[in-house]
Amino acid sequence: MKPLNDVIAACPPSGIRRFFDIAAEMDDVISLGVGEPDFVTPWRIREAGIYALEHGYTTYTSNAGLAELRRLICAELETRYDAHYAWDTECLITTGVSEGLDLALRVLLNPGDEVIVPEPCYVAYEPCVAFAGGTPVRVATRAEDGFAIDAAAVEAAITPRTKAILIGSPANPTGAVQPVAALTALVRLAEKHDLYLISDEIYDRLTYDGVHTCLGAVPGARERTVVLGGFSKAQAMTGWRVGWICAPAPVAELCVRVHQYTMLCAPHVSQIAAVEALTSADGDVRAMVADYDRRRRVFVKGLREIGLDCPEPGGAFYAFPSIRSTGLDSETFAERLLKAESVAVVPGNVFGPSGEGHIRCSYATALPQLEEALVRMDRFLQSL
C-alpha cells in the first residue's frame, strides 16, 4: 500500500485519549476532565429544536447560514463588544468553532507558513495548523504571569514565514483571560509584521471579572482578525455543533467557499435552536455563568487550601493548578490520582510543554461533586 498522508500520520493522537480509556473502565469516578458544560441545553432552546424538527426544517440552509442567525450574531457582537461586522458579507455559520478554526487556517495559510501558537492551549490548535499545511510555532506563557501572552516573546518567534498568531481567550486549559494590554500589544505586532490574528472566543460569555474583549474590536485589529465563536459553552449546546466566523469580507468569502464544498451548511435544526438561544435564552446563560462563577470561587479556594498553587482563572470553566510541589510530572500525577482516588483530571502537558507541572480541572460539575473531589485530592496529596 502507498503511504497515507504524511502530515496526518505524523500527528500524535490526543494525550487525553489514554486517560479516557482508564476512566471509562472505573466506577465512581468524579470527572474533572470534561470540557463541556454539565448543564443540559436550556429547555427553551431544545424546545425550539423540537419545533423545527416537527415543522420539517430538515433541509439545507444557504451555505453561509440562516440570515436571521447571522443578523443576531452581528447585532450581539455590536451591542456587547462594540465589534462591527456586516452580517451578509462578514459572517458565516459553522459546525462549531472546530470547523471555524479549520476554515480560517485553510484560508489564511499557504504551505510552509508559520502560525504562532501561545501555549498551553487547546489541543486542536497545532494539529489544525499542520493539517492546513502550516507549521505551528509555540510560544510559552507562564503561570507566574497569569498565562498572559508576552508580545516580546511572540516577536522573537516571528520569521519571514510567519503568517498568523492564533490565540484563545478566555482559554482552555488555563482559564486565563488575556489583559487588554496584551491583546493591544499583539495587534501592534500584527500591524508591524503584517500578520493575521485568529481569535478563538468560544468562552467569551464565561468571563467572570469584568467584560470580555473581542479582538475584532481592538483598534487596528479588524482588517486582519478572524473571530471565532459559538454556542457550545455559554448556551450549553456542544452537541448541536453550531458556531460562527466573523472576519473581513475577503477572508469570510473564502471561508464560505471552503465551507460550501466541505460542510455545505451547519445543521438547519441547530441553526434554528441557535436563533432561539440568542433571542430568548440570555437569562438562562446569565444564570449558568453565575453558577460557574460561584463554583470557581469555591473550587479555586479549595485547591489552594489543600496546598496546590492555583493561578486565578478569570474565565472559561477550568482551574489549572500547579502540582510541582508534589515532585510528580503531570501525567504521573493524573494517572495516580485517577487510580488511587477515582478523580479524573487532564495532565497539563497535553496542552503544550508549558502545561507540564499543571493539571486541568474542569469545574463544570455540580458543587457536591467538586467538594467531594477536593476531599479525595486532599487525601491523595497527603498520601504522597
Added chain:
Amino acid sequence: MREILELLERDSTLSHDTIATMTGLAVADVTAQVRAWEAAGVIRRYKAVVDWEKVEGADAGEVMAFIDVAVTPARGVGFDDVAQRISRFDEVRSVYLVSGGHDLRCTVVGSNIRAVSDFVSRKLSTIDRVQATSTHFVLATHKQDGDNFAEPETDHRLPITP
C-alpha cells in the same frame, strides 16, 4: 445581598462559609444578614422538598386537591376574613385570592379522598358567606414550586473530553 436569598431559596443547606466564598462577602456579613432576615421574617423558615410518591409504604403520601371557593364579599373586609378562616385549618396548604369564576383558590391535603371531601363539606362549605366550592383532586405531581419531579436527566457526557 439578594444573591444570598436566591442561593438559600435553591439550597438552604449551604453553609454561610460557602455562601461567603461564592459571593465574595465576609462570612460574618453573610451570617449577620441572614440573621437579620430571619428576625424580620424575610426568611420565614427552612424546609425540604419531599417527593412523597417515592417514600416506601403505599399510604405514605397524602391526597391533595385544589378547591375553588366562591365567597360573598363583606363591607370593610372584602374576602380577607373568610380567607383567614380557611387559612387557619392545618389541612389547608395554600390560599390565594384569584380572578375568574371563583374568588379563592385553596390547596387542601388529607390522608385520603374521603378525608378531603369531609373537610370540604363539613368545614369549608359551611363557613359563612361561602357560596360554592369546586374540588379538583390532584392525580399526579409533575412539578412543584420550581422542582421538577421527573427523574433527573442522565449525564451523557464522556468522562474526559478536550
